[in-house]
Amino acid sequence: MSLLGALAITGSGMAxxxxxxxxxxxxxxxxxSVASSSGTPYRAREVVFKAVPLLQRMDHVEAADAGAxxxxxxxxxxxxxxxxxxxxxxxxxxxxxxxxxxxxAECSRLAAGRMLNAAE
Numbered sequence: 758m759s760l761l762g763a764l765a766i767t768g769s770g771m772a773x774x775x776x777x778x779x780x781x782x783x784x785x786x787x788x789x790s791v792a793s794s795s796g797t798p799y800r801a802r803e804v805v806f807k808a809v810p811l812l813q814r815m816d817h818v819e820a821a822d823a824g825a826x827x828x829x830x831x832x833x834x835x836x837x838x839x840x841x842x843x844x845x846x847x848x849x850x851x852x853x854x855x856x857x858x859x860x861x862a863e864c865s866r867l868a869a870g871r872m873l874n875a876a877e
Contacts, residue, residue: 773806780804 780802790799849865
């Protein structure tokens with residue numbers, strides 16, 4: 758197994774344990790609860806995992822159908838003359854949490870060269 762395969766399996770295991778800990782924390786927090794927030798009787802959460810054989814074959818490359826590759830290449834297409842550019846215009850504001858952060862807003866302004874003056 759390669760390093761990439763080992764990292765994929767390790768990451769999957771860490772995510773699984775994180776889910777298990779979240780369920781345990783929820784069960785402990787609701788240990789004295791009789792009903793859930795929807796009014797139904799409270800049931801302890803259980804985490805069920807499913808095997809993913811794909812992670813075992815991380816370094817394996819499946820043989821491609823040569824005919825399908827030729828058909829795809831035969832479709833052609835037109836390339837634009839415009840240079841490639843990142844679809845992300847402002848890295849510092851790429852998600853809702855970052856957009857709500859004053860620190861990330863300041864980082865965005867600094868990166869764009871729009872520094873605030875003391876009176877602003």
